[in-house]
Amino acid sequence: MKVLVLNSGSSSIKYALFDMDTQFAQIIGLIERIAESGSAHKYQYSSGGIEQKQIISLAINNHQQGLQAVFTLLSELNFIQDISDLFCIGHRVVHGGEKFCQPTLIDSTVLAEIKKMIPLAPLHNPANITGIEAAMVYAQSVPQVAVFDTAFHQTMPDYAFRYAVPTSWYAEQGVRRYGFHGTSHFYVAKQAAQYLNKPLNTLNLITLHLGNGASMAAIASGKSIDTTMGMTPLEGLMMGTRSGDLDPAIIFYLSRTLGFTQNEIDNALNKQSGLKGVCGENDMRAVHKMADKGDQQAQLALAMYSYRIKKYIGAYTAVLGRVDALVFTGGIGEHDAWLREQCCSDLSILGVEIDVEKNQQQQREINQVESLVKVLVIATNEELEIAQQAECCVR
Known part of the structure; x- marks a missing residue:
């Protein structure tokens, strides 16, 4: 079973393809400088026990072309034969506000809600959304899942996440502590529990x-x-x-x-x-x-x-x-x-x-x-x- 992870920036797409049976990434890559001069595709994978690293210079004019380059490479290297080989695509989304506290299957309604979070993360959510929209066009048959950096911290009590500011700022503008890096904090917490048995x-x-x-x-x-x-x-x-x-x-x-x-x-x-x-x-x-x-x-x-x-x-x-x-x-x-x-x-x-x-x-x-x-x-x-x-x- 294979899962593709996408982390889309304003001019980049980071990705990793996982074999979920082994829990290892088969390939990790980066499309950088999208719609800029000097755009390139960097990636690394293991073949025959040897680590392979490549950099390909190519013109990438938008995220959809970048995603196409990713899928072309995955096919050429025989990691997948067809888009349908993917069980799902997981998208990193920086801000989920109070709306999202769990990974969420993306549809038009969910995408609209993520767009509502743009004022809370104007530098990150628009780029994440661009990657989601490109993937939904290019891989329509593959389930798309949003995983939010803020989700893990949604268990904070109100006295920890509220600021001592007018209540209307919180109620109407969402002014509160959300926290970030939640995916990392959750992952290492689970690893610590496993180590401590x-x-x-x-x-x-x-x-x-x-x-x-x-x-x-x-x-x-x-x-x-x-x-x-x-x-x-x-x-x-x-x-x-x-x-x-x-x-x-x-x-x-x-x-x-x-x-x-x-x-x-x-x-x-x-x-x-x-x-x-x-x-x-x-x-x-x-x-x-x-x-x-x-x-x-x-x-x-x-x-x-x-x-x-x-x-x-x-x-x-x-x-x-x-x-x-x-x-x-x-x-x-x-x-x-x-x-x-x-x-x-x-x-x-x-x-x-x-x-x-x-x-x-x-x-x-x-x-x-x-x-x-x-x-x-x-x-x-x-x-x-x-x-x-x-x-x-x-x-």
Whole structure:
């Protein structure tokens, strides 16, 4: 049984084809720079035990042509013989608002509801919708499933997701905390439960998805009860280019004193802040190199980044009462041993005792034997989670 996963951006289509019998991706690819010069198709797959990587330059004028290129390749490589070989197509959709808390089979009514969420995610949902519409035209006979980044966090109680603003803002404009990275948080929570050999609904976890975008979730009895990102992905942790938490009055101050427009402030907080804003570099590997060479701004950026995470570990421990495990994931969370150590240092009062040697060795469990809280490093696989949810939705 085969499931195709699509993640459509404004000028790109990321995809992965899964054999659900083995749970492995047969091919992973990217159509990039759609409707731009230099458009290309990048993909990788395994053949005869050898990893094959290819880049093909070709003119792709729209998402439908991009999708056609994907299906042509899948056929040429004999991964599928016909579109009907697909059990379903799973689409990543960033924002589902309060309407969608489960993977959902897409029809015209559902698509119309997803379009209503565009004001909540103006940079992401339109691109996701473009991919859905192209797939519905090209693969009409294949069930299409929307899997929402916000869905996992829809179990948050109202006192966690509401902001202390006029009720009408929430009731009429949907101003509340939604959270993101839900697909990743859910996936690694299930993997942690499997590793600990305990049912997920018996576990309290703090999951840390740390990449260029970063968020944490407090998970009680397997359900999200709080998360760091808010109505948008800007709130919460310090990130690669996003500021994370800040005093909202700063926006008014900048407007009054410097004459910044709303768009200028929006761009600055989303694309020029975070690590990049402090030290000029948003790639964590580059920040480490700068810090190792004595760059004080890079050292400050690292200290700020880890401090913010540690504060949320403390806050979420208080909210949960009992924590069974911290779970690090994402590109930074999975590979940055220094950061994990900094985030977990001096937390013995919370029952967290990290083993420095295990951490440096990149082991899955990096806590000391006597640690009351497990500290785990688990690779995320959002594409597989989307495939699994899509398959269950269609069955």
